[in-house]
Amino acid sequence: MAGIKQHTGELTVRQVASGLFSLDNNDPDLARAQFQSFSKQMPLLYLILVCNASAVMAAFFKPTMVVETLVIPVIICVIALFRAAWWWRQYDAQMFSDAEIAKQIRRTCMLAVIMTLAFEFWCMGIYSSGDAYARGNLTFFLGLTQVSTVFCLMTLRAAAMRVAATSTVCFIIFFSVADQGRMAAEAVVLGCVGVGMMIVTHRYNLDFSNLIRSQRDLRNRQAETEKLSDENRKIALTDALSGLPNRRQLLVNLDRIDARPVDALDGLAVLFIDLDGFKDINDTHGHQAGDSLICSLSVRIREICPPHSMLARVGGDEFVVLIDTPGAAAVAAAMAERISDEIALPVLVDKHVLQVGASIGIATNIGGACTSHELLRRADTAMYHAKTSRKGKIAVYDSALDRGRIRRMEIEAEIGTGLANNEFDVFYQPVVDAQSGQIVATEALIRWPRRPAGVLVPQQFIEIAEATGQIHPLGMFVLERSCRDVLALDNISLSVNVSPAQFRDPGFLRQVAHVLEQTRFPPQRLQLEITEGYLLSQPEAAIRTIKSFKAMGLSIALDDFGTGFTSIHYLRTYGFSHVKIDKSLLAGLSPGSKASFLVAGAINLARGLDMEVTAEGVETHEQATLLRAAGCDKLQGFLFGRPMPFVNLRAMCSAIAHEPRPQPGPPLGRAAG
Numbered sequence: 001m002a003g004i005k006q007h008t009g010e011l012t013v014r015q016v017a018s019g020l021f022s023l024d025n026n027d028p029d030l031a032r033a034q035f036q037s038f039s040k041q042m043p044l045l046y047l048i049l050v051c052n053a054s055a056v057m058a059a060f061f062k063p064t065m066v067v068e069t070l071v072i073p074v075i076i077c078v079i080a081l082f083r084a085a086w087w088w089r090q091y092d093a094q095m096f097s098d099a100e101i102a103k104q105i106r107r108t109c110m111l112a113v114i115m116t117l118a119f120e121f122w123c124m125g126i127y128s129s130g131d132a133y134a135r136g137n138l139t140f141f142l143g144l145t146q147v148s149t150v151f152c153l154m155t156l157r158a159a160a161m162r163v164a165a166t167s168t169v170c171f172i173i174f175f176s177v178a179d180q181g182r183m184a185a186e187a188v189v190l191g192c193v194g195v196g197m198m199i200v201t202h203r204y205n206l207d208f209s210n211l212i213r214s215q216r217d218l219r220n221r222q223a224e225t226e227k228l229s230d231e232n233r234k235i236a237l238t239d240a241l242s243g244l245p246n247r248r249q250l251l252v253n254l255d256r257i258d259a260r261p262v263d264a265l266d267g268l269a270v271l272f273i274d275l276d277g278f279k280d281i282n283d284t285h286g287h288q289a290g291d292s293l294i295c296s297l298s299v300r301i302r303e304i305c306p307p308h309s310m311l312a313r314v315g316g317d318e319f320v321v322l323i324d325t326p327g328a329a330a331v332a333a334a335m336a337e338r339i340s341d342e343i344a345l346p347v348l349v350d351k352h353v354l355q356v357g358a359s360i361g362i363a364t365n366i367g368g369a370c371t372s373h374e375l376l377r378r379a380d381t382a383m384y385h386a387k388t389s390r391k392g393k394i395a396v397y398d399s400a401l402d403r404g405r406i407r408r409m410e411i412e413a414e415i416g417t418g419l420a421n422n423e424f425d426v427f428y429q430p431v432v433d434a435q436s437g438q439i440v441a442t443e444a445l446i447r448w449p450r451r452p453a454g455v456l457v458p459q460q461f462i463e464i465a466e467a468t469g470q471i472h473p474l475g476m477f478v479l480e481r482s483c484r485d486v487l488a489l490d491n492i493s494l495s496v497n498v499s500p501a502q503f504r505d506p507g508f509l510r511q512v513a514h515v516l517e518q519t520r521f522p523p524q525r526l527q528l529e530i531t532e533g534y535l536l537s538q539p540e541a542a543i544r545t546i547k548s549f550k551a552m553g554l555s556i557a558l559d560d561f562g563t564g565f566t567s568i569h570y571l572r573t574y575g576f577s578h579v580k581i582d583k584s585l586l587a588g589l590s591p592g593s594k595a596s597f598l599v600a601g602a603i604n605l606a607r608g609l610d611m612e613v614t615a616e617g618v619e620t621h622e623q624a625t626l627l628r629a630a631g632c633d634k635l636q637g638f639l640f641g642r643p644m645p646f647v648n649l650r651a652m653c654s655a656i657a658h659e660p661r662p663q664p665g666p667p668l669g670r671a672a673g
């Protein structure tokens with residue numbers, strides 16, 4: 001073991017010793033730094049050599065020794081000047097590749113030794129031809145050349161060490177024998193100086209290479225930090241799910257646009273896109289399915305976006321397209337149509353066909369009248385209008401929309417306080433048997449009689465409540481109140497309107513069951529009325545929910561039949577037990593009229609599918625007679641009673657119960673409320 005250790009130690013010392021003279025080829029950064037440093041000194045080094053050679057030449061020149069005292073030093077000087085000029089032009093390290101730098105370093109190491117030896121051998125060759133004064137000068141210039149060469153090459157360790165070592169050895173040998181040993185003291189001194197310079201060179205190089213390495217580490221760390229901060233910046237400005245720019249990035253871009261001169265803001269358009277029914281997808285199929293849907297739709301929308309536009313995802317189901325090009329207004333309108341069509345196409349996620357819609361708001365900056373931030377707000381307002389007004393899925397901003405939005409927001413806030421302050425009520429409209437005229441059912445209709453700012457009809461606040469989600473507590477209020485009220489009226493069925501948003505809510509079934517349990521209202525007497533819009537957007541889910549309600553004993557009616565696009569196929573598959581013919585179909589209903597054929601057709605269709613038919617909005621005896629003749633089962637309308645408070649309905653029911661039973665014939669014209 002000891003032998004091995006000793007051997008290893010010896011090797012290491014030898015390696016270190018040879019390492020002092022060898023080139024460090026493994027570190028291109030160090031080589032470049034060395035090159036950068038010594039290349040600046042090289043012209044100086046060669047000029048010192050020229051000066052020294054000239055001084056020696058002047059001291060030793062003899063016409064009898066032209067070659068030794070003139071030709072050789074002139075050759076040395078010419079070569080030195082030539083090299084000095086070359087280095088003068090080439091000192092910028094950035095111009096060289098790593099390989100070229102390595103080549104120059106190798107060449108410098110070799111030339112430094114050759115030039116030093118050439119100078120020293122020349123000096124030593126003519127030494128004996130000079131007098132004592134000239135010899136003293138020569139010794140001085142020899143020492144000076146060695147010291148200046150080593151110091152100029154200090155950062156190139158291999159060259160400095162080689163020069164120092166070779167010239168020290170030469171000096172020691174030469175001065176030991178020169179002048180019969182009388183110059184031995186110079187030999188010792190020059191030897192010591194040489195060794196001293198080698199030690200200084202070694203130490204200096206250690207510090208130099210450490211400095212370069214730590215600079216490199218610092219640079220690397222800085223680059224890493226920059227890379228990390230770049231990545232962080234990217235993450236902060238990108239939506240993680242879709243990979244699209246996020247709201248922050250959009251705002252940054254808007255800031256940039258607003259920094260432009262005002263006339264350069266002309267030709268901007270913003271599209272604000274909000275998905276319809278996305279929450280239902282999340283609720284029904286889970287968030288993963290929702291995420292996949294967002295990704296697919298992001299790709300689809302991005303493909304439609306023209307050059308000079310930016311698509312950002314600014315919220316869960318909200319996207320913004322910023323178009324920044326002349327003629328943006330026209331581009332925006334065409335794009336909105338395409339985006340709406342693309343979004344409406346089904347998406348296959350985990351074997352489920354998912355489908356959503358989109359409400360889109362457009363704001364354009366014709367004339368460059370407003371900032372891009374304001375444009376975003378306007379597009380948002382237009383989108384809100386598209387979403388809540390049901391007038392169309394794409395809306396273009398108009399200043400009137402701002403007023404509309406403020407009013408809607410006020411109503412939104414009022415619904416919240418209205419619920420808390422018991423401002424809402426439920427009214428009941430009787431539904432009579434078409435043949436007997438007896439009240440057999442009643443429809444619960446919400447009212448807002450105690451609203452401090454004045455009464456609003458349901459259509460004015462129901463759509464806002466649907467858009468904001470407030471329809472859930474409102475709907476449950478109506479269901480619970482009406483179940484408690486109507487329970488007291490024996491054998492009278494209850495119809496409650498259900499909004500699509502409620503019907504889509506996975507918790508709705510459980511909530512209805514809970515109300516029935518709490519109020520002890522028999523499920524067989526409860527009917528839920530839903531409209532066609534929902535059925536078309538979510539057919540599978542609708543069929544499932546209808547089945548579940550039917551299994552609980554409830555019946556489901558299709559409300560406002562005749563206003564939508566429900567096909568016979570849909571009617572059959574959904575499994576409704578009732579349809580309610582919309583009052584708009586009754587307009588102009590007279591014997592032989594088109595309306596009467598239409599209504600008769602609708603009634604026949606429903607009855608053919610084993611559904612009970614109720615006609616709503618019956619206002620005249622003539623309508624009632626025609627509907628009865630056409631086979632309608634139940635009638636509802638002002639002719640039989642307007643929506644009324646529960647006490648009135650109860651009074652009406654008990655009054656009828658005490659009257660003699662009417663014969664089948666023209667119905668009772670019992671308008672109330």
Ligand code: C2E
Pocket residue numbers: 429444445446457458459462475478497498499529559560583616617618619636637638639643
């Ligand atoms: P709907 O479910 O089709 O209700 C029938 C509407 O027609 C009621 O309007 C009723 O007052 C009106 N009506 C009944 N007979 C006649 C008639 O002979 N002539 C005329 N011109 N109108 C008649 P109302 O109460 O204003 O409700 C409007 C709509 O608001 C309802 O239409 C329903 O879609 C919705 N709604 C009402 N209450 C609720 C509720 O509690 N929840 C939900 N989700 N929607 C409700």
Ligand code: MG
Pocket residue numbers: 443497529559
């Ligand atoms: Mg209804």
Ligand code: MG
Pocket residue numbers: 559560580582616
């Ligand atoms: Mg209706």
